[in-house]
Amino acid sequence: MKNTVNIIGAGLAGSEAAWQLAKRKINVRLYEKKTIERNPVQKLNTLAELVCSNSLRSNDIKNAVGVLKEEMRMLDSLIIKAAEYAQIPAGGSLAVDREKFSQYVTEKLYENEFIEVIEQEVKEIDESIPTIICSGPLTSQNLQNSIGKIVGKDYFYFYDAVAPIVTKESIDMNIAFRKNRYEKGETQDYINCPMNKEQYTLFHQELVNAQTAEKHLDKEKELKVFEGCMPVEVMAKRGFDTLTYGPLKPAGLRNLDGTNNFAVVQLRQDNAADNLYNLVGFQTNLTWSEQKRVFRLIPGLGKAEFIRYGVMHLNNFINSPLLLNEYNQLKTNKNIFFAGQITGVEGYVESCSSGIIAAINMAKMLEEKEMVKFPTETVMGSLQNYIISTDSKNFQPMKANWGIVKELEIAKKVKKEEKKELYSNKALDTMKTFIKTL
Ligand SMILES: Cc1cc2nc3c(=O)[nH]c(=O)nc-3n(C[C@H](O)[C@H](O)[C@H](O)COP(=O)(O)OP(=O)(O)OC[C@H]3O[C@@H](n4cnc5c(N)ncnc54)[C@H](O)[C@@H]3O)c2cc1C
Known part of the structure; x- marks a missing residue:
């Protein structure tokens, strides 16, 4: 032919x-x-x-x-x-x-x-x-x-092992601020959502108790133990402080007025047009409705518009x-x-x-x-x-x-x-x- x-x-x-x-x-x-x-x-x-x-x-x-x-x-x-x-x-x-x-x-x-x-x-x-x-x-x-x-x-x-993505315009920049960790680099690329202890405590509690999505395949269970893409909720279950030593580490991310934070969620630019941001380290297996509910507890993301939810x-x-x-x-x-x-x-x-x-x-x-x-x-x-x-x-x-x-x-x-x-x-x-x- x-x-x-x-x-x-x-x-x-x-x-x-x-x-x-x-x-x-x-x-x-x-x-x-x-x-x-x-x-x-x-x-x-x-x-x-x-x-x-x-x-x-x-x-x-x-x-x-x-x-x-x-x-x-x-x-x-x-x-x-x-x-x-x-x-x-x-x-x-x-x-x-x-x-x-x-x-x-x-x-x-x-x-x-x-x-x-x-x-x-x-x-x-x-x-x-x-x-x-x-x-x-x-x-x-x-x-x-x-x-x-x-x-x-x-x-x-x-x-x-996908983290959720939100639109930049839906991030409340009266709460969030732009800064790279330790202000490295010439431009301040990351958007940071700061948390005090009270806000973190509520977020942590809701995260560890949130509903996860049903798995399609047994093999996916292996992902749970693969450290490189560990779901944020699994990491949170390891202990109250675990996230603050991991993706929510506040070190090098003081507020613009110089005050310290208990935890900081970072968002990274996701596309060349610079209108989408992903939540750094937030690979997750929570159901989509739970992602919306729990991640909107993060200060600055109260009205976040999710373009894509996390999946594993x-x-x-x-x-x-x-x-x-x-x-x-x-x-x-x-x-x-x-x-x-x-x-x-x-x-x-x-x-x-x-x-x-x-x-x-x-x-x-x-x-x-x-x-x-x-x-x-x-x-x-x-x-x-x-x-x-x-x-x-x-x-x-x-x-x-x-x-x-x-x-x-x-x-x-x-x-x-x-x-x-x-x-x-x-x-x-x-x-x-x-x-x-x-
Ligand atoms: C478990 C699961 C659930 C999903 N649920 C949804 C959903 O609800 N909604 C949604 O929009 N998307 C969903 N997706 C994502 C995606 O949209 C679908 O998988 C979609 O079917 C992808 O289309 P495709 O043509 O790329 O692959 P498929 O539709 O999977 O087609 C690939 C075909 O290739 C065949 N094939 C594979 N290897 C060979 C081979 N060596 N020789 C000959 N044939 C082969 C397969 O049998 C299959 O028929 C899901 C994905 C997965 C894995």
């Missing part, structure tokens, strides 16, 4: 990528191993399985993930079509009957003349064949080894900022593209959108046309931009959110709700124009 592309993994990203290539009349061999061996969270034999929640989150186009779905609709996304076909009532969210959803995708792919679905585990990647690797957060062990050989094992990670779970992903270009293509081998959660996007919808970017660019490459960079005014483009341009040393997966979208000068002066509308309109207008150039 001329111009045949191998796609490894028929989950969310792989199914979408296969569809997009077939639309462009490119032959696809779509490899999926689940009928041979399922991973611990799979329950169905059909493709594009939603392994946990049955929601593709908000459909509201003032919400970044709502706009992302609208952008994907414009690009004739199979996954969005399937979701709308299998939709069930869920307020403003796009929730689905997961079996109907998966069945729809499976039928569309099996009946497509350009797609051959091959029920097989890929153990070794043939780098001479154009390939999109979409094997997801639970990539099989053999394939992990093969990917490790291609990208370097130091650039392939096995779990998330198994998740295979590569160091995309070092390894990929703007087309989802490996910098060191033009035949190899990655898509889905394995690139460091996080979520069902985000994974599919990354499959679209990889497929469109793979098609361009095979047709010997110039590849395309998705505009950073769109949610698709900004997510793509985030995974390739963020700090490679602290790279962790990211969901769609307004904080990563290219800043609009005009939006600086307006209220939050209006701001969302401006960003949404800009994203959708930009995508409409961009699609005409494809």
